[in-house]
Amino acid sequence: MIFTASVSRGHHRDTTKTGDSRSVSTTKTVREMLRSRHQSTNPSPDDLVFPAPKGGYMNDNRFRGKIWKPVLESCGIDYQKPYNLRHTGASHAAAGGASLAEISEQTGHSKKVLMKTYLHAIDRKCLFVDF
Incomplete structure (x- = not known):
């Protein structure tokens, strides 16, 4: 997309x-x-x-209260801000081997911000190569 x-x-x-x-x-x-x-x-x-139920733009506060919280509760998941999905997605991509360039393109973050924010998700052993 x-x-x-x-x-x-x-x-x-x-x-x-x-x-x-x-x-x-x-x-x-x-x-x-x-x-x-x-x-x-x-x-x-x-x-x-994804328009609002009555048309137009979806209100993020209404989404959080009417949709997001009930879905989390029904799944037995403690409340998390919807924005956390962004961090989770980027962290999983990094841990799964996606390059910083690929993640940067998808999130819109600079590679520097990605390194600072998501590097902890990468298996650091793979960063060191024996020669």
Whole structure:
């Protein structure tokens, strides 16, 4: 998927926060879910992927209270901010062997920020090579 615009707190931007479009890899399950949603709604290019129930932009506070918290509770998971998924995804990608360049492209972070924030997720033994 390629992101070229963003919405934050109900405010639409014609670019992403950094001004750079970014490509994000997804799992096969996510791709199939999005493809199915696309086929069932037949959207126009300007339609939102996940609009609010009554249309328009989704309110992050309402999402957290009405959707996020109940889902976590039903799964027996202690509350975590939705933003934590970003850190978890990048950490799992790093631990799984994704390059800093790949993770940087998907998150929009510089490689320096990634090293500082996510390096702990990498098996440090793999960083040292015997010659």
